[in-house]
Amino acid sequence: MPNKKLAASIVGLSLLVGAGAGAYAGANLQEIKAYLNADLKVRVNGSVVQLNDQQGSAILPITYEGNTYLPVRAVANALQVAVDYDAANQEVILGEKVNGTPLNAEKFNDYTYTKDPTQTTYKNKDYKEAYYYHDGSGGPTLIITPDKKYQTLHLKIAALDKDLTDIKIKDLDSNALLKDVGTISPNDGLKDIEVNIGNVKTVTISLQVKDGGGYFVPLIDSYYK
Incomplete structure (x- = not known):
């Protein structure tokens, strides 16, 4: 299954989702120092894929304290898995929603x-x-x-x-x-x-x-x- 193959390629990596700037108002956030990692590649079913944001622009993984973080929307697109962000509940929703x-x-x-x-x-x-x-x-x-x-x-x-x-x-x-x-x-x-x-x-x-x-x-x- 494509989902399992990509998941195996990025096991141990945490995922980030993009949200509008307004979503951060009053949020419990902590500023960190991280690095864009242009050397890391992601493969889907054996082929290297380019991670892109919602506008189609290329984006890079982030490395922070030895861990690599990938944008969840870009990974979901590579997997052909639906992704949505519920700003009211601050939830990232992957795949099927519970209620139709x-x-x-x-x-x-x-x-x-x-x-x-x-x-x-x-x-x-x-x-x-x-x-x-x-x-x-x-x-x-x-x-x-x-x-x-x-x-x-x-x-x-x-x-x-x-x-x-x-x-x-x-x-x-x-x-x-x-x-x-x-x-x-x-x-x-x-x-x-x-x-x-x-x-x-x-x-x-x-x-x-x-x-x-x-x-x-x-x-x-x-x-x-």
């Missing part, structure tokens, strides 16, 4: 977004907010933005009246295929699709809708972890 975060809590393309109860209701349950598309062909691409904060996407989607085909979930920035779902039929009901989205900023969900068919995606019951 609904899709509508983050940015999303609202082209087929609806709160109309006649469209947000599926099998007699009103899901309040949804992506809804019906009685058309082709099918607009759905775009959601986890913004590298989450490890897993739990997407619920139902086919309305006709099969949904050629369903592909991709990383918008790299065009990498995250999951080829294939086909969902109306008989499948509200299908739960799990996708690894570690270190992914924007996700696209493309699909083909047959003439007279459609799709339904509840935005609250679909969630990130």
Whole structure:
């Protein structure tokens, strides 16, 4: 597993996370004298990787009293593990969050977004907010933005009246295929699709809708972890 291989390469190293200057106000911090270490290399699966900050700029490890410290965000990116910083609780969160975060809590393309109860209701349950598309062909691409904060996407989607085909979930920035779902039929009901989205900023969900068919995606019951 890539995570274990990198962890073995940096065993004993402590990790630092970047936070805004405002986060330090009133914090219990102690000033130290440390050194940037340009000689230290980090390997992932045998290949040397460049550690970068959130803006893509190169950063160096820090050596302090014989220990080496690496920025946790850069290491998480190299591992393709989601990382987030909870300023209120002063917590670094790696990987899946304990509680799921609904899709509508983050940015999303609202082209087929609806709160109309006649469209947000599926099998007699009103899901309040949804992506809804019906009685058309082709099918607009759905775009959601986890913004590298989450490890897993739990997407619920139902086919309305006709099969949904050629369903592909991709990383918008790299065009990498995250999951080829294939086909969902109306008989499948509200299908739960799990996708690894570690270190992914924007996700696209493309699909083909047959003439007279459609799709339904509840935005609250679909969630990130």
